[in-house]
Amino acid sequence: MRILFASTAGAGHLGPLVPLARACLAAGHDVVVTAPSSFAGAVERSGLAHFPFDDVPGAVLGPIFARLPHLSTDEANRTVVREVFARHDAQAALPGVARAIDEWWPDLLVREPAEFGSLAAALRARVPAVEVAIGMGPPLAGLAAEVAQPLAELDALAGLDPGTVASAAAASPLLTSVPLSLDAAPGVDAAAAGPSATAPRQTWRYRDAPPPRAVGSLPPAWGDPDLDLVYVTFGSVTGGLEPFAGVFGSALQALADAPVRVLMTTASPSVADRLRPWPSNAHVETWWPQVEVMSHAAAVVGHGGFGTTMTALAAGVPQVVLPLFAADQFVHADHVDAVGAGVRLDGGPAAPALAPALAAAVGAVLADPGFRRRAGAVAAEIAALPDPADLVPVLEDLAGH
Numbered sequence: 349m350r351i352l353f354a355s356t357a358g359a360g361h362l363g364p365l366v367p368l369a370r371a372c373l374a375a376g377h378d379v380v381v382t383a384p385s386s387f388a389g390a391v392e393r394s395g396l397a398h399f400p401f402d403d404v405p406g407a408v409l410g411p412i413f414a415r416l417p418h419l420s421t422d423e424a425n426r427t428v429v430r431e432v433f434a435r436h437d438a439q440a441a442l443p444g445v446a447r448a449i450d451e452w453w454p455d456l457l458v459r460e461p462a463e464f465g466s467l468a469a470a471l472r473a474r475v476p477a478v479e480v481a482i483g484m485g486p487p488l489a490g491l492a493a494e495v496a497q498p499l500a501e502l503d504a505l506a507g508l509d510p511g512t513v514a515s516a517a518a519a520s521p522l523l524t525s526v527p528l529s530l531d532a533a534p535g536v537d538a539a540a541a542g543p544s545a546t547a548p549r550q551t552w553r554y555r556d557a558p559p560p561r562a563v564g565s566l567p568p569a570w571g572d573p574d575l576d577l578v579y580v581t582f583g584s585v586t587g588g589l590e591p592f593a594g595v596f597g598s599a600l601q602a603l604a605d606a607p608v609r610v611l612m613t614t615a616s617p618s619v620a621d622r623l624r625p626w627p628s629n630a631h632v633e634t635w636w637p638q639v640e641v642m643s644h645a646a647a648v649v650g651h652g653g654f655g656t657t658m659t660a661l662a663a664g665v666p667q668v669v670l671p672l673f674a675a676d677q678f679v680h681a682d683h684v685d686a687v688g689a690g691v692r693l694d695g696g697p698a699a700p701a702l703a704p705a706l707a708a709a710v711g712a713v714l715a716d717p718g719f720r721r722r723a724g725a726v727a728a729e730i731a732a733l734p735d736p737a738d739l740v741p742v743l744e745d746l747a748g749h
Contacts, residue, residue: 349377349747352454352475353396354445354466356437357387357403359584360654361460364482364525366394367556368458371736372743382448382466384441399452401444401465404436412436416673417591421696425675426494433462435498441465442505449473456747461487461517464499468506468513477516478746481524483654483676484531484683492518519549521746523739525556525658527729534686552742555733560663564640570631571609576646576714578603579665580612581638582672583653587616591697592672597623598703599649600630606707608714611641639663647713649706651695652677652684661689664727666719668709670702671695688722 353369355362362383369379373396381391385400392398412431416424442465448454449469457470457477470477481487488495492514499514506513524531580599586592596612596619603610604627612632614620620632638656642648642663650656652671657680660667667690671677678695685692691709694702713719 349456349744350452350454351377351379351456351458351743351747352399352445352448352452352466352470353379353381354441354457354459354463355381355383355387355391356433356460356463357384357390358462359390361462361482362387362390362394363655364480364556365458365460366396367736368480368523368554368739368743369394369396371740374737375740377740380448380452380454382441382445399444399448401441401448404432404440408436417697421673421678422675424673426491429462429488429491429675430494430498434464434495435501437462438464438468438498438502439505442468442502445469446472446506449475456743458523458743464495464502464513464517467516467520468502468508471508471512471516472506476747478521478523478743479517481522481526483679484526485679487522488517521550521552523552523554523742525554525730525733527553527726527733529729530661530683530687530726532683534682552739553733554736554739555662555730556658556736558639558659558662559731560727561639561643564637564643566641566644567611567631567633567636571629573609575607575609575629577641577644578606578608578610578647578649578710579638579641579645580610580649581656582614582651582670583656584615586651586672587614587619589673592699593619594700595651595670595672595703598700599706600627600632602704602706603627603710604629606710608646608710611636611645647710648690649710652680654680657684658730661723661726662730664720664724666690666713666723668693668706668713670699670706672699673697687726688718689726690719690723 353365373379381396382399384403386403445466446469459466610630638659645665648660648667652669669681670693671681681692684690
């Protein structure tokens with residue numbers, strides 16, 4: 349069987365596809381990832397073959413991103429989904445993905461929710477399509493009206509009837525690595541309401557997060573090793589976003605006098621250098637494997653990125669979540685808070701000024717063993733999910749094999 353995986357150019361978008369792609373390869377199927385040309389390195393580092401499609405020119409996206417700091421968080425996210433994902437990214441992807449399908453003729457398309465061009469190409473070629481969630485709750489929840497017009501434009505470009513792509517995006521089978529209790533909307537009892545409370549379409553769950561290490565590695569010793577370790581990360585993008593980059597320094601200073609030791613990763617050498625001299629209780633690295641840190645961490649401070657959030661939950665580590673600039677970060681913060689596995693702080697462009705509240709939030713999470721107990725319950729639920737390999741027969745069935 350030939351399976352085409354499709355992703356936009358983002359580590360958080362490709363990441364959830366990789367375990368499934370590798371499982372399909374291990375089962376003897378042929379796998380190719382179609383993604384923007386600029387993302388070739390990331391695809392190849394994952395060990396997967398890459399079929400490129402065109403990137404959106406910077407001259408097109410630049411003015412859109414330049415507007416975002418002047419918009420409310422909600423409107424900025426709607427703008428990104430509408431103008432970037434559903435319109436420009438999708439229209440740039442369509443010719444290349446259509447070419448991949450014509451040349452390779454896959455039996456199945458597996459896509460992440462923000463990549464719409466591949467869905468249009470698959471619908472035109474009558475290739476079955478499956479979606480892989482990259483967050484908690486219904487993908488792109490509440491944004492159907494925002495994407496209606498750009499997806500209608502995509503229908504026209506692909507020669508499809510109006511509404512075809514939007515309908516397929518809302519109804520295609522869904523694979524997700526989020527356990528049921530965490531996927532439910534805050535305030536909804538998922539166990540009582542059943543799967544329909546979180547996913548009205550056909551849904552399968554699997555375990556994506558890496559298993560926690562019994563003892564992971566840490567950088568050379570710093571601070572007082574008898575104090576609780578707090579791991580702080582704001583993802584790979586934040587350091588390059590001027591309105592938000594100050595959150596690193598604010599977080600370090602907020603925790604400088606707390607009775608903890610801090611390990612921070614910045615994803616940017618220049619950000620790490622600008623933070624010097626670090627507080628005596630802190631150590632800063634550009635990058636450190638998160639799965640290595642989790643066996644040592646008493647708490648995680650993050651921005652609600654899907655990878656960090658799920659890695660911490662899979663290890664049973666409670667979190668303080670300070671969402672910054674993307675809609676899913678706020679959703680993840682709400683869900684972690686709702687299940688009692690951590691605390692949500694207000695975020696957005698004002699987050700650097702709000703960072704001093706971190707000390708109180710971290711203190712509360714460390715002082716109350718209920719947070720770790722509830723995070724541990726989520727970890728147990730994640731551990732009980734099937735391996736990605738167990739979903740290969742599901743994909744075979746969906747492809748008609």
